[in-house]
Amino acid sequence: MTNPPHSPAVQLTEHALAYLHSAALRAVALLDVADHLADGPRTAEELAAATGTDAGHLRRALRILATRGVFREDETGAFHLTPTADPLRSDAPSSMRDAIVMLTDEPFWRPAGQLADTVRSGHTVFDDLFGAPYFGHLERVPEAGAVFDTGMAGLAESENDPIAAAYDFPASGTVVDVGGGRGGLLRQVLRRNPGLRGVLYDQESVLRHHTLDIPELTGRWQTGSGDFFTAVPPGADVYLLKRILHDWNDDDCVRILRACRAAMTRPGSRLLAIDAVLPPGNDAHPAKTMDVLMMTSLNGRERDEPAFHHLLAAADLKPSRTLATESTLSIVEAVAG
Known part of the structure; x- marks a missing residue:
């Protein structure tokens, strides 16, 4: 019946x-x-x-x-x-347990309850609720920061290998993972490309929990700490920005991209912006849900392909192609303009 x-x-x-x-x-x-x-x-x-x-x-x-x-x-x-x-x-391959706890934690659900205020004002109410911007709150409240770090690592585990497999990395050279968290993506890139070396670049508090120290990667990686709004390690062949740009408004994204552009001193250097690319139309897509989450807590957004191209051009970067992956994320490749 x-x-x-x-x-x-x-x-x-x-x-x-x-x-x-x-x-x-x-x-x-x-x-x-x-x-x-x-x-x-x-x-x-x-x-x-x-x-x-x-x-x-x-x-x-x-x-x-x-x-x-x-x-x-x-x-x-x-x-x-x-x-x-x-x-x-918790022991499943690519476990989502920690990611679910993060995505349903107070710093995300509480601002979502005041979405009408965000829509009226054009910016998140997160600062009013928590007394600091999202990432500032995570720094001030270590427990919330730990939930975020473990949750993001869990969310990324199902994405990293499909992304590493989707792109034709050079046979040799250096890859810098900008804001790479615990290094899950860089780990998979280095595993798949034994001629590459890698640099994991993030805040010192995050780098303490990196996952690169495994026997098969011995001698092929290093970490570096700093502020990706101002500078990133120079002279690499490939720069990765995975789930970074969607956290920020356009002006902040251009600052990050310009810091990367200044570091791209090696001929043929490439930047890979790895984020969801919004499709047109009314069909459901995970990026459309994530876009509202970015709006409520971070003043960030998901973007369509023209929006990515606009950001890259503003940072003197030339988009070359967009590659789909077997995850919900795509790779927007750019070279020096």
Whole structure:
């Protein structure tokens, strides 16, 4: 029997309450429910005993997630991992557990609740709520900074190898990962291209947790700390900017790109802006969701291809091509203008 379509009123109500799906997803991530399902299905009572929670309330949280394919409840009342829920395991390959905790953390959801004020004013209300801009808040509140760093590393794990595989890097030379966090992308680039050396460039507090110190990369990498608004390590063959430009407004992006352009002193040096490229039309796309997140908390934005070209031209960089990857991100390549 097929259920009749919901009325517009019911559909709008469901849209209005969609934040409850996010709340339930955050709860089960924090409680590591998926870890307890790795060996097979369990009832809400069994999961509650394992997680120290109330069985009735836990079942209700799992039930709403099951309506979207995150977990599945069978006729016996046992819950199963689904392909969508499996990455919530903390030990899953490319685990999304920490990323989900970050994306549902207070610095993101609280400003989203005042989106109307952001739309009225044309800028985020984050400073008013937290007393500092987003990244300044992370510096002042180490706990929030730790959630961000681990969450971004988790979010990136599913993206890094597809990006490294999509681009024809030179056989030798140096790659600088600007604002590269813990180095996940640079690690994959160096793994795939044994003739390259790499520099991971970020703030010192982030670099302390880098992931480059593995046997197969011995002697092929170094770290450097500084402010990418003013300068980046010069003389490299390739500069990477992954999920950097979408954090910032156009003026700040041009400052970052000009710092990179000044460092591109080697003939043939290339810059790779790695971000989502917004498609036209009304079809759903992850970048359209992420664009609103950038607007509410960071004064950043996702961009279409002409917008990237505009930024690059303002920094005396010439766009050469845009490459799709098997992730939601694309590679916008540029050379010195």
